[in-house]
Structures are given as C-alpha cells and as structure tokens.
Amino acid sequence: MNVLEVKNLCKNYRDFSLKNVSFSLKPGEITGFIGRNGAGKTTTLKSLLNFVHPTDGEVKFFDKSFADNEFDIKQRIAFLLGGVNYYLNKKLKIITNVTKSFYQNWDNKTYEQYMRQFNLDENKTPFQLSEGMKVKYSLTLALSHNAELLILDEPTSGLDPVSRDEILEILMNLADKGITVLFSTHITSDLEKCADNIIYIKNGEIIAKDNIDSFTDSYKVIEFEENSISEDLKNKIIGLKRAKKGYTGLIKGENKPLFNCACTDATLEDIMVHIEKDEL
Amino acid sequence: MKNLLKKEILLTMHPTAILFLFLSALLIVPNYPYYVTFFYTGLAVFFTCLNGRENNDVFYTMTLPVAKKDIVKARFILIIILELLQMLIAVPFAFIRQNIGLPGNAVGMDANIAFFGFSFILLGIFNVVFFGIYYKDVKKVGKPFAVSSVVIFVYICIAEICAHIVPFVRDCLDTSDNMYVTEKLVVLIEGIIIYAVMTAIIYKKSRRNFEVYDI
Numbered sequence: 001m002n003v004l005e006v007k008n009l010c011k012n013y014r015d016f017s018l019k020n021v022s023f024s025l026k027p028g029e030i031t032g033f034i035g036r037n038g039a040g041k042t043t044t045l046k047s048l049l050n051f052v053h054p055t056d057g058e059v060k061f062f063d064k065s066f067a068d069n070e071f072d073i074k075q076r077i078a079f080l081l082g083g084v085n086y087y088l089n090k091k092l093k094i095i096t097n098v099t100k101s102f103y104q105n106w107d108n109k110t111y112e113q114y115m116r117q118f119n120l121d122e123n124k125t126p127f128q129l130s131e132g133m134k135v136k137y138s139l140t141l142a143l144s145h146n147a148e149l150l151i152l153d154e155p156t157s158g159l160d161p162v163s164r165d166e167i168l169e170i171l172m173n174l175a176d177k178g179i180t181v182l183f184s185t186h187i188t189s190d191l192e193k194c195a196d197n198i199i200y201i202k203n204g205e206i207i208a209k210d211n212i213d214s215f216t217d218s219y220k221v222i223e224f225e226e227n228s229i230s231e232d233l234k235n236k237i238i239g240l241k242r243a244k245k246g247y248t249g250l251i252k253g254e255n256k257p258l259f260n261c262a263c264t265d266a267t268l269e270d271i272m273v274h275i276e277k278d279e280l
Numbered sequence: 281m282k283n284l285l286k287k288e289i290l291l292t293m294h295p296t297a298i299l300f301l302f303l304s305a306l307l308i309v310p311n312y313p314y315y316v317t318f319f320y321t322g323l324a325v326f327f328t329c330l331n332g333r334e335n336n337d338v339f340y341t342m343t344l345p346v347a348k349k350d351i352v353k354a355r356f357i358l359i360i361i362l363e364l365l366q367m368l369i370a371v372p373f374a375f376i377r378q379n380i381g382l383p384g385n386a387v388g389m390d391a392n393i394a395f396f397g398f399s400f401i402l403l404g405i406f407n408v409v410f411f412g413i414y415y416k417d418v419k420k421v422g423k424p425f426a427v428s429s430v431v432i433f434v435y436i437c438i439a440e441i442c443a444h445i446v447p448f449v450r451d452c453l454d455t456s457d458n459m460y461v462t463e464k465l466v467v468l469i470e471g472i473i474i475y476a477v478m479t480a481i482i483y484k485k486s487r488r489n490f491e492v493y494d495i
Contacts, residue, residue, distance in 0.1 A: 071347065072345075075345045090291060101286060
C-alpha cells in the first residue's frame with residue numbers, strides 16, 4: 001500500500017507551473033522534498049490537500065482518492081507549515097481544546113505524554129515558544145490524533161542546529177514506529193541525517209526521486225585549476241562554478257575516470273547547488 | 281459544525297464582538313442616529329475576519345478534518361448569531377427609550393418597530409457587500425469593510441433623511457409604537473425577509489467563491 005500516491009499533478013499560474021508532479025510514499029519512510037525557494041515545494045504540498053486547486057492530476061492517500069475521502073483522510077494525516085503559526089496569542093490549552101474536538105482518534109494520554117516529553121507548558125502561548133518548541137507542539141497535536149502521515153513544510157527552517165537535530169531525531173523515532181514523513185526543506189544536510197528518499201523539484205518539475213544514498217552516490221564533485229580541463233570535458237560538467245581556489249563542478253559518477261583532478265563524494269547540497277547553477 | 285462553531289467562538293471571534301453587542305444600549309440615548317448601533321455589528325464582523333487573517337485561521341482550519349464549505353457555514357452562523365443578538369439586546373433599550381416620556385428622536389428615526397425592520401435591511405446589505413468581496417480573497421479584509429462601511433453610511437443617511445422629509449416615513453413610521461402598529465409590523469416583517477433572503481444568497485455565493493479560492 002502507498003501512503004501517498006501523486007500522479008501527474010499540474011497547477012498553472014500566470015508565471016509558474018507545476019508540471020506532471022508524480023511520486024509515491026511507502027509506510028514508515030522519511031522522504032525529503034527538496035528544491036530551491038520558489039521551485040514549487042509548498043505549492044505541491046498545498047495541492048495535495050486541495051489548499052490549492054490542481055489544474056490536473058490525481059492524489060490518493062492510503063489508496064483512496066482525496067477528493068472523495070477528504071474527511072477520513074484528514075483524520076489520518078497532519079500538515080504542518082513549519083511550527084504552530086496560528087493563534088499565536090492563545091494559550092496552548094485552548095488551541096488543544098479546540099483542535100482535539102475535530103479528531104475521532106484523539107488520545108489524551110499520548111498528548112500528555114508528548115507535552116511532558118517536549119517540556120511544553122499548556123499555559124503558554126505559541127508566541128512565548130521558541131521556533132523549535134513551536135514545531136514540537138505541532139508534532140504533539142499531530143501525534144495525539146494518531147496521524148499516520150506527517151507532511152511537513154520546512155519544519156527546521158529558522159531553527160538552531162541543536163533544535164534541528166532534536167526534531168530530526170524525533171522524526172526518525174516516529175518513522176521507526178511506522179509513521180510516514182514527507183518533509184520539504186532546502187536545508188539539505190538535515191535530509192542526509194534522517195531521510196530514506198528524496199524528491200527533487202526544480203521549476204515545478206520533479207527532476208529526481210530516488211533513495212537518498214543512491215542519488216548522492218551517482219554524482220561526484222571535482223575541483224580543478226583554470227585551463228586544466230579541456231573544452232570537451234567541460235561539457236560533461238554540471239554547474240561549473242568558482243571556488244575558493246579554481247573551479248568546482250558536478251559530474252556523473254560514471255564520468256569520474258575521464259577527469260584527472262581532485263574528486264570527492266557529492267553531498268545533497270553540492271548536487272543541488274550545481275544543478276541549480278547549471279541553468280544559469 | 282458544532283466543533284467549527286466552537287473554534288469560531290474560542291479562537292476566531294474578536295473579543296470586541298461581545299463588547300459591541302452591549303452598544304445596543306445606545307438606543308436609550310435620547311437623540312442619536314440609532315442605525316449607527318448596527319454599524320458596530322459590522323465592525324465586529326470586520327474585527328473577527330481580521331483576527332482570523334492575522335492568526336492564519338484559514339490555514340489552521342483547512343488542516344482540520346472539515347469540508348471547505350463548512351468553514352464558510354460556521355462563519356455565517358457566528359455572524360448571524362451576533363447580528364440577531366445585537367437586535368435582541370436592543371429591544372429592551374428601545375422599549376425603555378419609548379417609555380421614559382421624552383419627545384421622539386430629534387436626529388432621525390425613533391427606536392420603534394419599523395426601525396428594527398430598516399435595521400434588518402441594513403444588516404442584510406452589509407452581509408451582501410462585505411462577504412461578497414471578502415470570500416473572493418480572504419486575505420483582504422480591509423477592502424470589504426471599507427466598501428461596506430461606505431454603503432452602510434449612505435443607507436443610514438438616506439434612511440434618516442427619509443425620516444425627516446418623506447411624509448409616510450416621517451408621519452407614520454417615525455412615531456411612537458402606540459401608533460400605526462400594523463404599518464410598522466409590515467416594515468419589520470419585510471425587513472426580516474429581506475435580511476434572510478440577502479444573507480442566504482450571499483452565503484451560497486460565498487461558499488462558491490471560497491471553494492475555488494487557492495490558499
């Protein structure tokens with residue numbers, strides 16, 4: 001069973017389009033959704049839940065069409081846009097009190113357990129919480145209604161490294177319990193620490209969806225001095241750019257033997273930076 | 281729907297909405313443009329929608345297991361409750377004003393049965409103008425309030441001028457409630473019907489507009 005299956009999702013704006021976005025998620029896996037700012041990550045996520053009306057395409061959660069089963073599906077998932085970013089001046093206990101009345105599977109014990117675990121005080125307002133605590137409160141609400149799929153839009157943006165690491169650890173623990181996570185971010189190093197798969201979107205198109213290790217292994221980064229590479233070989237370089245000393249570029253792993261220069265493993269950030277640079 | 285109404289009252293409704301209800305007491309002031317009382321109801325609606333926008337209410341509500349059309353329904357139920365409460369609370373003050381032995385309202389319309397009919401029409405017009413614009417783009421709350429305020433201001437001016445210069449309104453409707461009761465009741469009933477029809481029409485249109493709105 002696919003937790004989420006997206007087929008040929010399209011959305012046309014005057015100056016931007018999502019083009020045939022397709023992907024699927026398996027239970028208990030963390031999938032990173034990467035792309036630069038404005039690539040279409042948030043539009044895709046919003047289209048999944050009809051916040052934004054897709055021009056075309058099909059979205060199925062738990063093998064059921066979202067359009068026909070919106071109520072049931074929303075009972076089983078959670079969509080977090082960063083941390084709690086609504087009703088910042090209301091006490092958490094009021095937000096919880098309102099939120100829980102919408103969920104059939106709300107579990108007060110789980111809620112209290114996570115509130116304790118995350119050191120969240122119900123008498124505080126979201127405004128009084130740090131960014132990391134806001135994410136934790138959002139996660140608490142999601143987990144208290146037993147969400148099986150978490151869709152997180154930039155949950156770690158704006159967080160300090162320690163808080164980010166904490167959130168990633170929480171997500172990994174949740175995945176171990178069988179919860180599926182779709183996690184959009186442009187902080188690629190976060191994904192290297194926790195994700196199983198990545199989906200890479202560029203200009204509204206999915207340009208890669210793969211296991212994260214296979215994806216990073218398929219590229220190498222080369223460093224070279226000016227004029228040390230022939231023009232022919234330069235054509236095989238993706239996103240040639242200036243570095244502190246000389247130049248760097250991304251190459252496909254299979255082209256590595258052609259280059260007689262310093263060659264290192266590519267990180268997700270290297271891949272993204274060079275691929276985005278290649279367009280310019 | 282019960283849950284959504286609970287959300288509207290506990291989270292979205294601006295606290296001044298309750299305070300403005302007590303401005304129904306303005307009907308006890310000896311000389312005052314009494315229609316202004318119901319402008320405050322519009323102000324409460326504006327503050328509530330503004331409060332929603334500033335607190336990402338639509339995003340929060342859309343993540344909950346609710347249908348989009350029910351989000352509009354809950355907002356309309358809240359607003360109708362506020363409007364009817366404003367009317368209801370105004371009744372005893374209108375009654376007291378009429379029975380304290382002072383001459384009629386020198387500014388314009390007396391707080392009588394017909395006045396409530398005209399006030400229902402005022403609220404119906406407000407709903408049509410405000411929600412007609414608001415649900416096309418819920419991020420823009422200022423524009424519907426500005427336009428509806430101007431329309432309401434014009435309506436109040438016309439209604440008050442009529443109370444001075446149109447003979448039927450001046451001599452029959454703008455009188456104490458022990459006179460011309462039938463005529464005034466007809467205005468009240470017509471006012472209620474117009475309010476109900478206008479609100480029902482704009483509710484349906486708002487649902488359609490919000491359904492296709494991209495958040």
